[in-house]
Amino acid sequence: MLNDILYEETGKLIYIASLILKNWDLQIEEIEMIQSGQMALVWKVYTNDGPKCLKRIHRPEKKALFSIHAQNYLAMKGGRVPKILKTKNGELFKKYGPFLFVVYDWIEGTPFDLSVSEDLSEMMKALAYFHKESAGYEPLPGVPVFSKLGKWPKHYMKRCQQLESWKKLAKLNSEDPFSQLYLAEIDSFIEKGKQTLHDLLNSDYERWVEEMKQRPLLCHQDYGTGNTLLGNDGHTWIIDLDTVAFDLPIRDLRKMIVPLLDHSGVWDEKKLELIIESYESVFPLTDRQKEIMFIDMLFPYELHEKALEKYVRKVPLPVEELAEAMAYEQMKWEEVNKKLSLRT
Known part of the structure; x- marks a missing residue:
């Protein structure tokens, strides 16, 4: 039937x-x-x-x-x-x-495998070319501009406020192990989010944003294996551009890096270096620009996503998923701060 x-x-x-x-x-x-x-x-x-x-x-x-x-x-x-x-x-x-x-x-082709170094490297080079080639795009008269340039601080603040407000929902489910862990640990991650905002505002973020507004670049915003193909012609193709917006190019890198390293439970420095080196072989970044990328990586995005699924989308997540997200966020905080301390 x-x-x-x-x-x-x-x-x-x-x-x-x-x-x-x-x-x-x-x-x-x-x-x-x-x-x-x-x-x-x-x-x-x-x-x-x-x-x-x-x-x-x-x-x-x-x-x-x-x-x-x-x-x-x-x-x-x-x-x-x-x-x-x-x-x-x-x-x-x-x-x-x-x-x-x-x-x-x-486009006829095959998807890439992020567990294969050559595939990951090729994808990052393709992303860098995408960013470079997008320079000069000016929407025609009447076409609204979709830009996230300069909006990161507001996004951080909104997410911190959400993490705070979801404590009320957790209290309503105080017998639920997920909510118990959330209430016990979330304050420290909210503070990490606020510290990330402080670090961003004290970086070159605002100056870079003003420079980019003069000749902005496009970010894909949903870059990954689902939106890239190794074409039968031997070239790497990027598809599904529905979510593109003007933003700092490192936002696409952060969106690739953070979830990609959230699997083994061990910080994969070699994979991180491969991602950055492959991208920079096409589109070099200054130390100040990479500093902004690392600062953006500090925000507890993966933890926020788990809480969003639980308290907004009403997905019945087990407490183990929250515990794993918190462990990853803590590890990421420590490892990324090490890299930032080397640049100061």
């Missing part, structure tokens, strides 16, 4: 795609549903000119416009991102209701 319902739903979505695709000059041979059941829908469209991707973007229109034009800018510069195919009317997208639909070249 369930399979019949899913089959019928898939058929409807493929039919909808066939109607939408009439806005593009394509000779369609077959349409395959790749991703459904959520707001972002993806179809693989087989044409006489190779496979294409039809996507319904799961973002508010203002942010979607920023990312669509950013991807077009990168592709036109020769960046390794999928090229956007224009409609018959010469537009980059077609709007139906509140949603924007875009057609891209379909």
